[in-house]
Every structure is written in C-alpha cells, then in structure tokens.
Amino acid sequence: MLIYDIRFLFIYMFFVGNLIFVSKNKHLLVVLLSLEFIVLSIFFFFLVLLMFIDYDMYMLMVFLVFSVCEGSLGLSILVSMIRSHGNDYFQSFSML
Amino acid sequence: MNNNSNKMFFLFILFFSTLISISSNSWFGCWIGLEINLLSFIPLISNSKNLLSVETSLKYFLTQSLASINFLFMILIKFSLLKNFNMNNIISIMMNSSLLMKMGSAPFHFWFPNIVEGLSWMNNFMLMTWQKISPMILLSYYFNKNFLIFMIIMNLIIGSLGGLNQTSLRKLLAFSSINNLGWMIFSIMISENLWLFYFLIYSMMIFMMISLFFLMNMYFMNQLFINNMNFFIKLNLLINFLSLGGLPPFMGFMPKWIIINFLLINKFYFLTFIFMMTSLIIIYYYIRIIYSSFMFNYFKMKWVNLLMKNNMSLINLSSFISISSMILSTFIFM
Numbered sequence: 046m047l048i049y050d051i052r053f054l055f056i057y058m059f060f061v062g063n064l065i066f067v068s069k070n071k072h073l074l075v076v077l078l079s080l081e082f083i084v085l086s087i088f089f090f091f092l093v094l095l096m097f098i099d100y101d102m103y104m105l106m107v108f109l110v111f112s113v114c115e116g117s118l119g120l121s122i123l124v125s126m127i128r129s130h131g132n133d134y135f136q137s138f139s140m141l
Numbered sequence: 142m143n144n145n146s147n148k149m150f151f152l153f154i155l156f157f158s159t160l161i162s163i164s165s166n167s168w169f170g171c172w173i174g175l176e177i178n179l180l181s182f183i184p185l186i187s188n189s190k191n192l193l194s195v196e197t198s199l200k201y202f203l204t205q206s207l208a209s210i211n212f213l214f215m216i217l218i219k220f221s222l223l224k225n226f227n228m229n230n231i232i233s234i235m236m237n238s239s240l241l242m243k244m245g246s247a248p249f250h251f252w253f254p255n256i257v258e259g260l261s262w263m264n265n266f267m268l269m270t271w272q273k274i275s276p277m278i279l280l281s282y283y284f285n286k287n288f289l290i291f292m293i294i295m296n297l298i299i300g301s302l303g304g305l306n307q308t309s310l311r312k313l314l315a316f317s318s319i320n321n322l323g324w325m326i327f328s329i330m331i332s333e334n335l336w337l338f339y340f341l342i343y344s345m346m347i348f349m350m351i352s353l354f355f356l357m358n359m360y361f362m363n364q365l366f367i368n369n370m371n372f373f374i375k376l377n378l379l380i381n382f383l384s385l386g387g388l389p390p391f392m393g394f395m396p397k398w399i400i401i402n403f404l405l406i407n408k409f410y411f412l413t414f415i416f417m418m419t420s421l422i423i424i425y426y427y428i429r430i431i432y433s434s435f436m437f438n439y440f441k442m443k444w445v446n447l448l449m450k451n452n453m454s455l456i457n458l459s460s461f462i463s464i465s466s467m468i469l470s471t472f473i474f475m
Contacts, residue, residue, distance in 0.1 A: 090217050115176060122183065
C-alpha cells in the first residue's frame with residue numbers, strides 16, 4: 046500500500062481495530078484487545094496532531110487517563126462475567 | 142451488593158457527566174463527559190446477582206465504548222482537516238453515526254431492546270431518559286441534515302414495526318422509545334427549545350408508565366390482564382399509553398402537534414406522512430394491550446363497590462396531569 050501520508054496509517058489502524066471488534070471471535074478478551082488497539086491508534090494520531098502545537102501534550106495525557114479507565118472497566122466486566130458464567134466464551138450468552 | 146450509597150455516588154457522577162458533556166467548549170470535553178457517563182452507568186446496572194445483569198452490562202459496555210472511541214477518532218479527523226464550520230459533509234455523518242449509536246437510534250439500535258430486557262424498571266428509566274440527553278445535545282452542535290432525516294425515517298419505521306411482535310413490556314417500551322427518538326431528533330433540527338419541551342414531556346410520560354409497572358411489578362404483557370387490577374389502575378394505564386402514543390386530549394399530543402405544525406408549514410409532506418403512519422401503528426399496538434387488559438378480566442364484587450387495593454394517590458395525580466395538562470397549558474400564556 047504505497048500511500049505517502051501518515052494520516053492513512055491512522056485510518057488503517059483504526060479500521061483494522063474496528064474490523065476485529067465486530068468480527069466473530071471465540072473469546073471476549075479479543076474484543077477488548079481490539080478496543081485497546083483502537084485506543085493505541087488514536088493515541089498515535091493525537092500525538093502527531095499535538096506535535097504541531099509546540100509540545101502542549103496535556104490533552105494526550107487526559108485522553109490516556111480516560112482510555113485506561115475504560116479499558117479497566119472492560120476488564121472488570123470480563124472478570125464479572127467469568128465469575129458468573131465460568132469462562133469468557135461468547136456462546137455462553139443466553140438470548141436476551 | 143445492593144448498597145444504596147454506592148448507587149447515590151454513581152448517580153451523582155452520572156448527572157455530573159452529562160453536565161460536563163453538554164457544557165464543554167471543545168469536542169474533547171464532550172468526549173470526556175461521554176466516557177464518564179459510561180464509567181458511572183455500568184456500576185449502576187451490574188449491581189445484582191443474576192447472570193442476566195452481567196450480560197447486559199457487557200453488551201452495554203461494548204457498544205457504548207465502541208461508539209465513543211469512534212466519536213473521538215472523528216473529532217481528531219475533524220480537527221486535522223479543519224472542518225469546523227460546514228456541517229453537511231462526511232465527517233459530520235461519521236460523528237452523528239457514533240452519537241446515534243450511543244443513543245440507541247436506528248440503524249444502530251439492535252443492542253437497545255436486548256439491554257432494556259435485562260434491566261430493572263428504574264435502570265430502564267435512567268437508560269431511556271437521562272442517557273439520551275448528552276448524545277442529543279451533542280448531535281445538535283454538528284449535525285448533517287440530510288443524513289439525519291434519513292435516520293429519522295428509519296427510527297420511526299423500526300420503532301413502530303419492531304414493537305408489533307413483542308410480549309415483553311420492556312421491549313415494547315424500548316421500541317416506543319426508538320420511535321420517540323425519531324420525533325426528538327427532528328425537533329433538534331427545528332429548535333433546541335422544542336427538543337427540551339418534547340424531552341421533558343416524554344420523560345414525564347415514561348416516568349408515569351414505568352412507575353406504574355414498577356409498583357405493580359409487571360414485566361410482561363400477560364401480567365396486564367391476568368391479575369385483577371383496580372379499575373383506576375387500568376384507566377391510568379389507558380391514559381398513559383394513549384398519551385405516549387400521542388392522541389389528542391392527552392399530554393403527549395402537545396409536542397407532536399408543534400412538530401407537525403412546523404412540518405406542514407415548511408412543506409415536508411412526505412415526512413409528515415411517515416410520522417403520522419408510524420404513530421398510527423404504535424397506537425394500534427397500545428390499544429391492543431389496553432383492550433385485552435380491560436375486557437379480558439373484569440372482576441367486580443357485589444357488596445363492596447370501590448375496592449382500593451393499591452396505593453392510589455400518585456396514580457390519580459398522574460392521570461389527572463396527563464388528561465388536563467394540555468388544556469391547562471393554554472391558560473398559562475394568557
């Protein structure tokens with residue numbers, strides 16, 4: 046993919062992360078990992094954007110704090126699910 | 142762990158997160174508010190001991206986190222391409238899509254009836270009313286008119302046709318909520334004041350319905366006509382359902398009337414047709430419920446006339462408000 050612009054890398058990473066999120070997986074952990082991958086791509090994008098504002102990277106740190114909170118919330122829900130269902134397979138969901 | 146002080150803490154943060162989101166002066170602050178909203182709502186709903194609540198909170202977390210992270214990515218693309226002032230482009234479509242997914246609007250609505258089915262009535266009330274405030278106000282800041290009109294049409298049709306085959310009261314109210322979302326999104330495009338008016342009346346009506354179902358502990362439609370309710374409770378059910386559907390002497394007609402007025406003055410004839418026809422379908426299945434509730438099991442004792450079994454004062458007050466408020470509201474502006 047010979048595209049000479051860095052923005053396409055971010056869009057590609059974001060798109061691949063979304064693709065794995067919506068794909069049919071066996072484990073829930075894969076979905077949470079794809080969420081973290083999207084967060085990583087946004088981190089990179091944010092870094093490159095904020096480099097043009099003379100090293101004011103504070104928003105990046107705030108973004109990182111909130112993304113980590115969200116990731117840990119996902120993991121806690123994973124733990125809660127394992128405590129009640131026994132594993133994190135998607136097939137152990139009942140029909141809601 | 143049914144701890145009320147936990148719930149108060151997270152409820153306070155939930156209210157605060159909406160205020161952060163709608164009063165921030167940058168899109169990043171809006172995203173932060175949406176994240177705090179998710180962080181504080183999940184402990185509220187995963188707070189019981191059955192399997193279903195874990196699954197519900199998982200589904201809610203997955204959809205909402207995906208939507209908010211997409212929203213942030215679109216904010217960054219908008220920031221990098223410097224598209225701050227023209228609203229009818231593809232970036233506004235993407236941002237609106239992620240906000241619509243947060244709200245549970247069609248075509249991103251598939252999680253909504255599932256999750257509503259797994260929550261208790263009070264959590265449903267929070268999900269259906271308060272959680273819609275901040276995505277809607279963010280929608281009003283940067284919307285794409287043509288895209289939103291298409292989404293409104295899909296909302297109305299899916300909300301009306303999806304509720305036809307339901308027997309669970311929660312899913313019924315979920316589809317009715319999706320339909321009312323269509324009206325509310327259109328009222329955002331008219332004026333924010335009108336949206337606020339519609340939203341307040343809608344949340345009042347939903348509160349009356351949900352408090353009725355909560356007090357009677359009813360979750361399914363057969364519970365409406367199998368057990369022997371008092372006549373006034375059935376009458377209140379009738380009034381609230383018809384008010385929710387938007388029938389004229391009741392309170393729920395007033396915001397819809399203003400929206401239809403705007404539609405017809407500005408010659409949106411096809412959209413008016415769709416609004417009307419889908420409202421008709423919704424009133425059909427409300428009346429189907431009430432009809433069986435009234436006619437199927439009518440139990441009246443011979444010697445004691447008025448059998449007041451349940452606590453009636455709130456129910457009577459809510460019926461009175463639903464009937465009379467539209468007429469009384471015309472007296473305010475004299």
